[in-house]
Amino acid sequence: MNTSKATTPHGPGFRFIDHFAQAQEGQLGTAEFHLHPDLWFFRDHFPGNPLMPAALLLESAAQASGILWMALSGPVAEIPATPLFVAGVDSLRVLGPAYPGDTLRTSVELLKEFGTLAQFQVETSTSAGVIFRSRLTLSRQLKG
């Protein structure tokens, strides 16, 4: 595995990956994100019962997919820092909660690259087991 500190085009307040490791073989990678109890969304989601919103689990999985796509596209230094966009989400299942103090581990596999689109299978776990699974599609362009 090639492990690296995760880089995405997002600002620090909207980056949900700490580290990313690309497998030596295949089109696979694993991302980690530690859910620090002081993260902004825990305060209001929900007051007194904090857990990570499912929409942000999806965002974290999308960021992991984007990092993998970029990594498979060539050396990071040669890739323009263009944002990627979520174009589609299929077969999404939320299977459990993610609490403050948990560490998300997201495995991602590139299923198919097609023009400006790429489709990924993602699965996120905590120490309690698999909590999120989906197939999602990223695009290099915003659809107008």
Next chain:
Amino acid sequence: MDSTKEVSIELLKGLLVENTMLKVDPETITTDTILFGEEGIGLDSLDALQMIVAVEKHYGLEIKDPTMARDALQSLGVLRDWIQLRLTSASGS
């Protein structure tokens, strides 16, 4: 690759219904209905990707690039013929 798999318009229409965001009644889609673009029923590139993945998974046939996809996915009839040709070639008959 399984050359004995059924390749029918009804089965391909099922894949279309299951994997794309159809804006028309599936009953109105015939063998020759154009699938993509303004002259067709308006499927887009994301729908194309979904169909490609579905065809690859179901028939074990790889659609390598957008040009090949454009050729294969013109209509259900063209797709049926495209799949049958490749399955027949693969089985050596």
